[in-house]
Amino acid sequence: MRSLLTGAGRRAPRPRPPRGRRLVALTGAGAGLALVATFAVPAQSLAVSAETATAGAAAVTDPASLVNPFIGTSNDANDFPGADVPFGMVQWSPDTPSRPPGGGYEYKDSSITGFSLTHIAGPGCGAAGDIPVLPTVGAVDYGARDSFAHSAESATAGSYKVALDNKVTTELTATTRSGMARFTFPSTTQANLLFKLGSSQNGGSNTKFTAVSSTEVSGQVTSGKFCGAGNTYTVYFDVVFDRPFTAQSTSGANSRVTFDTSGSQTLRAKVGVSYVSVAGAVANRTAEAPGWDFDATRNAAHTAWNGALGKIGISGGTTDQQTMFYTALYHSLLHPNVISDTNGQYYGFDGRTHTVDSGHDAAYANYSGWDIYRSQAQLEALVSPQVASDTAQSMVDDYRQTGIFPKWSENNGESYVMVGDPAAAIIADYHAFGARDFDTSAALEGLVKQASTTNNDRPGLNYLNTPGYMPHDGSYGCCNFYGPVATTLEYDTADFALSAFAGALGDTAHQRTYANRAQDWRGTLNPASGFVQPRNADGTWTGGFDPTSGTDMVEADSWIYTGMVPFDVAGLAAAKGGNAVMSDYLDTVLRSYTGANGYAWVGNEPSIELPWEYDYIGEPYKTQATVRSVQDQIWANSPAGLADGNDDLGAMSAWYVWSALGMFPMTPGTDDLALGSPLFPQAVVTLPSGRTLTINGDGAADNAPYVQSATFDGAAWNNAYAPTNALSEGGTLTYRLGTTANTSWASAASAAPPSYHGSVVAPPGPRAGALTAGVGSGLCVDVDHSGTADGTAVQLWGCDSTYAQDWTVAGDGTLRALGKCLDVANSGTTNGTAVRLWTCNGTGAQVWSAGSDGALVNANSKLCLDDPDSATTEGTHLQIHDCNGTAAQKWTLPAAPAARSGAVTAGVGSGLCLDDKGGATANGTPIQLYGCNGSDAQTVTVAADSTLRVKGGCLDAAGSGTTNGTKVQLYTCNGTNAQQWRATSSGQLINGNSGLCLDVPNSSTTEGTQLQLYECNGSAAQKWTLPA
Structure with missing residues (x-):
């Protein structure tokens, strides 16, 4: 948590680093081929320490x-x-x-x-x-x-x-x-x-x-x-x-x-x-x-x-590295704090004196919930399981005394500082990492109640079902609510942790419920921009979006929060357009670590998961390099050696401990560990079971972060996650490390750490990727220096797989990169008018249509996107010009994602499907309920533009109606919001124009009942299952 004395807790922006990637020589170890790869490792990374590690050094004993x-x-x-x-x-x-x-x-x-x-x-x-x-x-x-x-x-x-x-x-x-x-x-x-x-x-x-x-x-x-x-x-x-x-x-x-x-x-x-x-x-x-x-x-x-x-013993490394490691572990174990006296008495949250529960050593207080659930709670449970168990019991007792779990408590009082519902993640993390000596049944019962009934810890809880996110224009009442987008993501994290905890205790019903609701993050991710962004209750996105803005965020901007789906990174990557787009996003946001607008602030919690997300998209070598670079830039053996952020009751220090071990607890409520690479030649962790996990780093050195190969208990280990039994049964995880990357190690899709989607059917990903030029091979449309300021030039540049070249073909006809739109300067209509990047504003100057000849025609000027004089020089600024069919006006858009088709089944009764009446194609044909029969009248395509298509037309709210009872019909697809539909985690289909739900009138099960729009109410009449 950042100081609240500086506005929203955000420091003044730092100057942005220049565009371009640092070139890092990488060797494909498996093929023996020298490669040159580029990705976002700042220039100071991989510096060789002034001291050299001592090979075979004795274990630290004091x-x-x-x-x-x-x-x-x-x-x-x-x-x-x-x-x-x-x-x-x-x-x-x-x-x-x-x-x-x-x-x-x-x-x-x-x-x-x-x-x-x-x-x-x-x-x-x-x-x-x-x-x-x-x-x-x-x-x-x-x-x-x-x-x-x-x-x-x-x-x-x-x-x-x-x-x-x-x-x-x-x-x-x-x-x-x-x-x-x-x-x-x-x-x-x-x-x-x-x-x-x-x-x-x-x-x-x-x-x-x-x-x-x-x-x-x-x-x-x-x-x-x-x-x-x-x-x-x-x-x-x-x-x-x-x-x-x-x-x-x-x-x-x-x-x-x-x-x-x-x-x-x-x-x-x-x-x-x-x-x-x-x-x-x-x-x-x-x-x-x-x-x-x-x-x-x-x-x-x-x-x-x-x-x-001593629960974590290390061998080797430099003296500074050993000091930083054990100081970080020391800082991780300062809090929470004993609050009970030697006779067991403590002053409770209800203003009364209580006695520590039988079987527990002490009561604890001081929970920086928003911070510690990401790293410190897991480490506490791993090395001090009895303290973590006593702390979990203390949290349960706090709930019994007041009806809510602590959020950010100081001693025996709650402050409601920060957002989300972190108690769910803290308790689930404790349990997952081996601290299980507490009343788990009472904990689960209380956490479920807190997640399902209005309370001070979860302002806005009612919005999670409808519209499925915290709206920008919502009403939230008490208890320090702010940052609706960030809070949505925090609630999703809490819900997933609760789901995992319920599953661990055998409660499959609540496991399923909260795993599905955790997918509400999808309601904040705009597929057109590729960013999470503010959204109104009626489903509209707020205007003037800038991903470097902190609007509706908490101590970060949209660049940072877009990556905060720690339990479903694979789903996030797909929703952004695929692993390549996700990789470009990570390369860009991680180009700087200290909080310049648009870049990660790894000294603060919302960014600390980002370096580990490469593991999920087949690029663990980038995790290895980036984590080492962060270690070298943020930490040092000096008073300023935890740079640029509060320690947050050990949350940041715990990140360093995990990273030095070469692993990180990415997924809340589980013991899943994403892998990096170890800093030391050996670390031995004494587990809660009493067994040990030994982590060997053969060749470990500050400038050798790259995993060449790995084994677990002697068998080859080619996964970017720790073995599932490593924390319970122990074992020996051995890495062979080097100074150049093995880009093939753990790169297979099956080697990625687990992602959890629930049973929610995700919509297709956006149409996103490179926009290539026809004037010559290897040239792409590019945002100059990855700039996001309005007016940034759009140019021709060699295709380099960066986020500055990832363009999304949006359903409204815009072409978007870096969260903004391809725009004709000043809505110009004359030859030679420059094109640029600009905040999306809905004008014709930002709408483009693709011609069959590869042209991109601007809706306002009727002129084509043009490469002046058919130049092939990098840095040539693009313009509009009379359409002429030359190669200078031929552009290849990114491929469209595969559409998903099948039946949309109704929740009111088995065997009933959404149906185009009579299989007709005329405008105004009723969309009805009918027995599922597999016909083409029931074959619905879930399109990337958020339309639902059948028989060549779109599901449409008649007359663009916005009132209860508006009929749903088939109509020629026209790009209006009346044809936009958004699926929520609870199975609702919300109309983009009205904010009302697709509804079966009176929950009828009669065949031929025409569907309508109605105020969302969570009933079975509004539950639909899309094709998988």
Whole structure:
């Protein structure tokens, strides 16, 4: 999630990279032929590391010592460097004046404002930062800042240390619910600890500070309001010191204790934290920090981290690579957080105190749902299955308390920040990756209810059945709804995850229902543009579409969201026009990784699946190269080493961990893993079953991402997905890696990872591909430099299989590329008028008809698309000119997709079909219900232009009617919206002009009943099955 303080969370656009592909020498390993391939790997990719990997290096035995907590403390990742243990309640860490959201620490700052007890790693909005404590010397100043130098600062997993310029050295460590500090002051009678209780990152209220004795203080503060939401929580603390303080005072929300260190300069403090009560904080401290041995406590934290990080052992690689890997894994295991006390009590979402369920160790909180379901939840389940199981149970308990699952919760409050229904994916992901010790029946029951009845987590739920997407002009009510297109895709992801979870539990009915509804993404993909885009409730697309716009999206644009169908990439590719078009799209959107408009922003979640989608279209070598390029550009062993995006409670760090292992959990709710290539010579993953999965990378090096061949348990493995039993039974997956691509490995259609279509019959794909010129072989119509700005020149260029040359022949007569239309400049009608790319606007200047001689005639000017002087020079700008039949005006359109024909069966009763009455062809012939008989009067063609055709005519709404009861008839195909029909996942056929559904009046089963249009209602009278 990006900061909501910058508009829609989108940073200012960066300059676009120049057009053109980076040439990468590829060797076809199987054929022994040297090839030159082009695809979108930015110029910095595949850089050789300054260090070389050590072949046969020993396994890492102390991974915690490799963690660099300063990675991600600059450049907006918003991680923090302080002391913590895996999933702990306490994160005792420094805050600096810039105080980035959640993490509170900016490496570029040079002073510290306090060491607060709670932090959240990169949430995108201010959060936590509760109970800052600042050591000072001399007069009390609650506005004090302590300057420092990074040369006097250090941190590792579980501990932090800094020598401040005021001569105080602060050392911090933690247990799950407590922290310990060792302060070394100069010799003074004015050694102060300032408690800035009102300085939680979002402010504090209801503060209390009590001196229990001369060695103990306690108190509380209320904060919350994450991203401006109404959630609040109260955190309680209790601190004991190893010597009496000499003075204590309170001023407003600030308090202080003062010590005399003229004799002994070292002061130790232990703090307990609770979200229930001060008594709970005392009990937590007493149970977890009974003694005063700081070094032993720090060592215990280090050991705890080794236990968690050691679930994935690596061998080889450079020191920087090892550090980045284990730091990413460390960041992935900071959240969610224990919220229950040692006695099992926790404060619930309903404002009451509850006790952890029997059989579970703790209750957990802090779910960045929109982010973590894509990568972190699966990793958490894989390496910490009991924590993931306890977290799933906590989510079920949250549902029991409030009637909804958490979406983006902070401690014991829901904020409703971000969109979608991520709980379904999180819980299903936990289960799929081996965390199954929770009430799965209650989870499924609750998730089904949340997916089927109106609730605050799913605003607009009613639109999923009709019209089958979140409309631009819909009414959504409460709870932070925005981004209708993005939300549709998020709901689809949630529905598919729910389907997979239901299937895993043996509930085939709900599995089928939600697998089908997950196909609603098709309602947002405009086949004419090839992009998901805003759409009104009546089925019309909003005007002025620009794929670089964020309208109706969330923290991204249409370029990025078009690829976000992680459970059905094959279906998406087909809907865009086939694998070649999909490949060109990916090549283009992945030309840059840092968020220039029209390109991927791999530092943010909606883009992180894109590099893996090549696996699904027969080009896994591009996944291998692109993932390595992303690793090298986005991650580094430095404070800015998680570039250009929040860590989002470990979601981005988890991506790096998965990618370094050479795999990624693409499909929500399943354990399907798309394959890349491993970064290390060996990784050994201890699975929830206790078995191990060993991943060997023979020849692994930073500049050797390409898989030459692979085996699993000694047998050849030629698939771009992990074996189905790899995560349950374990085994050994061995790659032979190289510096040049084997383009044939795992390239077969059968080698692609699974895609899931449900039982929805997809419409034919669009007519899309290259538009070739007649003046000479190998020349195509091309958008100059792949530009998408209005006015971009359209030119002649060598055919290069890029997205700038993928033209869609739309049903309205337009020719579209990059989401825009081929346009005659200024609606010109004279010879020599230039053609260009322009936002589609429905004018005749953008309508073209194909002549039998290969000409493309413009509807407004009646002139032909023309190559000036029959030039064959690349870069020649095209124009319109009097039609003359020369080669300069001959163009070959992309081939039309194969039409699908057969019976359209009715849902009102078995054996009934849509029928052209009497097999007549006259305009106005009724379209009726009739017993299925296989005749040509019932042979309906589902055309690529969204028409339904029978006997040479089109199904038509009589008189272009828009009211209930409008009759449906046969009529000459005329390209109007009255003849457009869209199939939904629930079996409805929605008319493009009226937004009404094809309907059997009164659910009649009488043969001869003429069909009509009627308000969509989900009844059997409106359910139709198209030919497969």
